Amino acid sequence: METLKNEQAKQPPPAIASCRKKKNEEATFLEDLKDHIDEFIHASMDExxxxxxxxxxxxxxxxxxxAKRSADNKEVESSLPLQTTVSD
Structure with missing residues (x-):
C-alpha cells in the first residue's frame, strides 16, 4: 500500500490538454470518478x-x-385545438 502511495507521489500530474479525458476506457465508474476527483484536486488555478x-x-x-436553427426554421407549426371531456 505504501509503495503505491510513493509511486503516486513521485509521478508528476499529467498535463491536462482538455478539461476532462478518460484515462482508461475499461475503467469502472468508480475508478473513473476517482481519477476525475484526483484531477480536479490537483489541477492548478490556471487549469x-x-x-x-x-x-x-x-x-x-x-x-x-x-438560435440560428430556430431562426432558419420559419415554418409554422400546426397545432390541434385542445379537446377536453368531462365525465360524471
Whole structure:
C-alpha cells in the first residue's frame, strides 16, 4: 500500500490538454470518478480557469447554433385545438 502511495507521489500530474479525458476506457465508474476527483484536486488555478472558460464558450456556442436553427426554421407549426371531456 505504501509503495503505491510513493509511486503516486513521485509521478508528476499529467498535463491536462482538455478539461476532462478518460484515462482508461475499461475503467469502472468508480475508478473513473476517482481519477476525475484526483484531477480536479490537483489541477492548478490556471487549469481551472481555462476549463471554466472553455465550458462557458462551448455553452454559448451551442446556444448560438440552436438560435440560428430556430431562426432558419420559419415554418409554422400546426397545432390541434385542445379537446377536453368531462365525465360524471
Amino acid at each position: 481551472h480557469k481555462t476549463c471554466l472558460k472553455k465550458t462557458v464558450q462551448k455553452m454559448f456556442g451551442m446556444s448560438k447554433i440552436v
